[in-house]
Amino acid sequence: MSTDLKIKVRGLSKAFGRKVVLNNLDLDVQRGQSLVVIGGSGTGKSVLIKCILGLLTPDKGSIEIDGQEMVGASSDQREDVMRKFGMLFQGSALFDSLPVWENVAFGLIEGRGMKRKAAKEIAVRKLGAVGLGPEVGELYPAELSGGMQKRVSLARAIATEPEMIFFDEPTTGLDPIMSQVINELISKCVNDLGATALTITHDMHSLREIGDRAAMIFEGRIVWAGPASDVDHSGNGYVDQFVHGRAEGPIKMPIRPL
Numbered sequence: 001m002s003t004d005l006k007i008k009v010r011g012l013s014k015a016f017g018r019k020v021v022l023n024n025l026d027l028d029v030q031r032g033q034s035l036v037v038i039g040g041s042g043t044g045k046s047v048l049i050k051c052i053l054g055l056l057t058p059d060k061g062s063i064e065i066d067g068q069e070m071v072g073a074s075s076d077q078r079e080d081v082m083r084k085f086g087m088l089f090q091g092s093a094l095f096d097s098l099p100v101w102e103n104v105a106f107g108l109i110e111g112r113g114m115k116r117k118a119a120k121e122i123a124v125r126k127l128g129a130v131g132l133g134p135e136v137g138e139l140y141p142a143e144l145s146g147g148m149q150k151r152v153s154l155a156r157a158i159a160t161e162p163e164m165i166f167f168d169e170p171t172t173g174l175d176p177i178m179s180q181v182i183n184e185l186i187s188k189c190v191n192d193l194g195a196t197a198l199t200i201t202h203d204m205h206s207l208r209e210i211g212d213r214a215a216m217i218f219e220g221r222i223v224w225a226g227p228a229s230d231v232d233h234s235g236n237g238y239v240d241q242f243v244h245g246r247a248e249g250p251i252k253m254p255i256r257p258l
């Protein structure tokens with residue numbers, strides 16, 4: 001039985017034309033844990049998350065969420081599962097035409113059919129939880145800094161109090177202080193909600209701050225998985241090279257001489 005597993009991925013493969021991105025990938029996400037997936041640019045981290053979210057259809061393999069097979073599931077079954085999810089997209093992905101509070105309340109109004117007034121109250125509370133006052137709720141996304149947009153996106157991700165939250169490069173493009181604010185907020189939100197979290201990042205500091213477990217993806221597979229606290233002494237050549245940012249090692253960059 002896999003009841004302690006929130007997500008169980010087996011033999012997942014995905015290619016675009018002749019380009020193989022995921023190659024027989026296995027991944028476990030334990031219920032209530034925060035798993036951070038690291039890996040170089042273009043190694044398939046976003047494709048993995050998109051397959052789990054059902055935004056991309058894998059060529060092969062199985063994705064179980066709460067023991068339920070998602071590959072080939074009906075759209076009704078999929079929608080039921082999606083309701084359990086919150087998502088912080090890379091680049092925040094806020095709706096420019098909606099004020100901030102409505103961005104945060106979107107899943108409550110559109111997904112849950114909540115009345116606007118009640119949804120706004122929750123949105124303002126969630127904005128408060130990420131350190132933004134009610135006046136920010138009346139602004140439009142274009143009026144916010146990048147760090148504020150990330151916080152709004154985080155408030156939106158937690159607004160429906162999801163069982164599972166996905167974070168796609170939550171600190172990319174932020175200064176070190178704002179990155180730390182976001183990392184702390186992610187840990188707090190995940191802990192307060194008792195949620196399961198799956199984060200993809202290049203940010204080693206973020207990994208150490210928010211991860212219970214870590215997994216490294218390379219050439220379409222998970223090449224190492226273990227406690228996040230082990231990444232600095234994993235004994236794995238790929239992880240070691242990545243963590244220390246070395247140009248030399250088993251990961252070769254396809255760069256030609258000048």
Ligand SMILES: Nc1ncnc2c1ncn2[C@@H]1O[C@H](COP(=O)(O)OP(=O)(O)OP(=O)(O)O)[C@@H](O)[C@H]1O
Nearest residue numbers: 016019021039040041042043044045046047048202
């Ligand atoms: N819809 C698509 N059509 C064709 N190729 C795609 C598509 N989506 C992703 N790819 C390719 O799959 C590979 C993996 O992309 P992905 O976005 O998952 O990388 P990543 O690990 O998230 O990278 P980064 O850290 O740079 O965001 C890339 O080579 C990309 O060009």
